[in-house]
Amino acid sequence: MAGDLPTYYFRIRENGAVVFKVDTENRQRRIEMEEIAVVNVKNGNIKPHGDRALAADERAEIEAWLQERIAVLAARDLDDILRAVDHMNLTTQWAQSKATDAQLEQVTDRLLLAMHDLRTVLVRKKADRLMKDENKAAE
Template identity: 70%
Template sequence: MSTALPEYYFRVRENGAAVFKIDTENRQRRIEMDQIAVINIRNGEVKPQGQSALTDADKAEIARWMEERRALLSRRDMDDIHRAVDHLNLTTQWAQSKATDEQLEEITDRLLMAMHDLRSVLVRKKSDRFTKD
């Protein structure tokens, strides 16, 4: 286990993170976290906090973190989609072999609408890709 602390800490929020600079160089040798910015991962906005003026090193570290975070979120999105395909297959098996009439009545309309919506989007997107090529 490493004893060195990172220079920055990113507290993940819904659309980004709060950025803290870590300081251990004080008289009490306590870990102090000074918030220097709030970032929005969706639009790339970086807002300095308080009296903080971001240095080039701060900006570079924030940009690096945002790039890594976007890549992670993208991988998670694809994993979620692969899981959704698995869930659709499991749902099909359940509907065919285990579901009662009452259970099917409860979910059929909602599931058919969601599947119809998904199919419409997928067909349109596939058509767009064909016409683009």
């Protein structure tokens, strides 16, 4: 079992992770985890635990995990949005074919406001991208 364990364990938190060094090479053959750092995914900060100074290989391992975690979270964000598009289509089908008047009354205003807000943001962002592209073409 000891050979299968990674050298580092990352306990995921909302904004990153707590990093532990895994040790199984002790007299009791127990798994010991020493907290070595805290990582913040949003700003990229790596803060050593207590007075500990991170070794170069530890920092490299943490930075590699950080880059991988950022990529995983970005992919999840995109997947969530694509699922939202699917859900909007399912909601449209529900409203057209299954919803009762009472159900539509309950959700219509909230849906219309959310869709209006989303449309406003998307149109503004699209216009910004088009203007940026036109400026690049003019240069």
